[in-house]
Amino acid sequence: MTSVRLTELAHGGGCGCKLAPSVLRQLLADKPSAMPFAQLLVGTESSDDAAVWQVDERTCVIATTDFFMPVVDDPYDFGRIAAANALSDVYAMGGKPIMALAILGMPLDKLDIDTVRAILAGGESICAEAGIPVAGGHSIDSAEPIYGLAAIGLCTPANVRRNTGAQAGDVLILTKGIGVGIYSAAFKKQALPEDAYAEMLASTTLLNRVGHELAQDGDVHAITDVTGFGLLGHALELARGSGLRVRIDGDHVPFLDQAERLAQAGFVTGASKRNWSSYGDGVVLPAGLPDWRRALLTDPQTSGGLLVACKAERAQAILARIEAAGYPRARIVGTAMAGVPGVDVV
Secondary structure (H helix, E strand, O other), X not given: OOOOOHHHHXXXXXXXXXXXXXXXXXXXXXXXXOOOOOOEEEOOOOOOOOEEEEOOOOOEEEEEEEEEOOXXXXXXXXXXXXXXXXXXXXXXXXXXXXXXXXXXXXXXXXXXXXXXXXXXXXXXXXHHHHOOOEEEEXXXXXXXXXXXEEEEEEXXXXXXXOOXXXXXXXXXXXXXXEOHHHHHHHHHOOOOOHHHHHHHHHHHOOOOOHHHHHOOXXXXXXXXXXXXXXXXXXXXXXXXXXXXXXXXXXXXXXXXXXXXXXXXXXXXXXXXXXXXXXXXXXXXXXXXXXXXXXXXXXXXXXXXXXXXXXXXXXXXXXXXXXXXXXXXXXXXXXXXXXXXXXXXXX
């Protein structure tokens, strides 16, 4: 059982397992635009990263859950990636995690106990890095391996950051390189070089804790994390939520070192194609853009970076702050402006 590749036991991997944006819109189509709970500051009325409940004038609770099937074969690495990805939602809302609960589904007829323990240990190691306990959880015997966290965090009401708060004139900053889905597709076909695997692991296990710090800056207006819907999908959510037109400069988007080469070689996930078909007319690409280039912009990210909308005059200083916090690939990738909500790639 120990010789089985984790990725062979799953039909998909990482955030590429997410339902397409268009499917989610159909599932939530009949939800009310406002909930009858005054303390629920953020719920299902927008495509945000987590729910936010205001306890009192000084405290908000942030609650989220995220889990998926293996994106790598090493069980410890899988646990680390999944945990970092789940905690990202709390950081993206401006919060600081305080505890987590494990979500575990394993095919125990195919995996031994030591492998499952290694997955849990990997998740616990990331939670320890975040300074929080894994305080419990729930487990089932499932057909495919699944792991993730329900994460709880805190913040002040003033520091809640949504994907609906961008303002016309804002500059957009992306904190991590794009290409995790491309790398995972190559990995599943055993075509990912060792140095690229190390690069992917370093990116996907890098906590997005800078989101909590940025949310304390009044010139940072909106934050969201870039995960399964790709850069364009999450930029589109920000544009629609904020009622603005977003422009992405394709030449300024940071990529993992081998992402462009692997995309040109055809290592593209099915989720990338589903993402593109889900955007509809909300995204406009330059004429003649190669399919592999589009695949990078729609590439599903597992534990991806944060997309930050901030005041233009402060953009360089905020970018420098992000880089100093340990995000060397952070780049200014676009702007937000008045107009019909949507995304233009230039």
